[in-house]
Amino acid sequence: MKTLIIYGTKHGSTEKCSNLLKAKLQGDIVVVNIKKDLVPDINLFDNIILGSSIYMGQIQKEIKNFCIQSLNVLKSKKVGIFICGMNEKEVKTLFSNQFPEELVTSATAKEYFGGEFILKNMNFLERFIMKKVAKIDKDTSTLSEENINKFAQLINT
Numbered sequence: 001m002k003t004l005i006i007y008g009t010k011h012g013s014t015e016k017c018s019n020l021l022k023a024k025l026q027g028d029i030v031v032v033n034i035k036k037d038l039v040p041d042i043n044l045f046d047n048i049i050l051g052s053s054i055y056m057g058q059i060q061k062e063i064k065n066f067c068i069q070s071l072n073v074l075k076s077k078k079v080g081i082f083i084c085g086m087n088e089k090e091v092k093t094l095f096s097n098q099f100p101e102e103l104v105t106s107a108t109a110k111e112y113f114g115g116e117f118i119l120k121n122m123n124f125l126e127r128f129i130m131k132k133v134a135k136i137d138k139d140t141s142t143l144s145e146e147n148i149n150k151f152a153q154l155i156n157t
């Protein structure tokens with residue numbers, strides 16, 4: 001069984017989740033950062049996992065474009081989709097809004113993995129927004145190992 005995890009991240013939380021997930025999946029796993037790495041031919045994999053963080057209600061545009069361009073092949077695979085973000089309620093409504101509806105409907109696993117605020121990783125504007133709008137002024141993590149386990153179990157069976 002071959003699995004490809006393709007993720008989009010800005011500050012590294014989604015990369016962290018991709019590697020945590022990798023450790024829980026069976027078979028051969030390849031992990032690629034869509035902004036930095038060449039994405040291999042997805043036809044060569046049985047399972048495709050797509051992961052992205054959310055900024056201002058939007059997933060990473062590279063992941064969004066990849067899903068649109070590869071929709072036909074993706075529909076023939078076992079697919080899992082995960083999102084990293086800090087607003088669980090909002091994220092749960094974003095799957096069908098941000099990913100192609102057909103893909104979301106046919107996906108084997110869809111999960112919210114939580115998120116992180118690491119102030120030193122943010123630029124000035126992001127830090128400002130977090131302090132003023134979200135009222136967050138210290139590092140915070142809501143990454144959910146439980147949700148990652150649930151997701152891995154669905155992909156493994």
Ligand SMILES: Cc1cc2nc3c(=O)[nH]c(=O)nc-3n(C[C@H](O)[C@H](O)[C@H](O)COP(=O)(O)O)c2cc1C
Nearest residue numbers: 009010011012013014053056057085086087115116
């Ligand atoms: C400027 C900014 C905007 C954000 N907007 C959202 C949002 O709309 N919804 C949400 O759930 N989380 C939001 N977040 C939280 C990020 O999704 C969270 O920090 C995530 O862990 C980042 O993952 P990454 O490091 O992989 O990019 C935002 C964070 C920042 C700094």
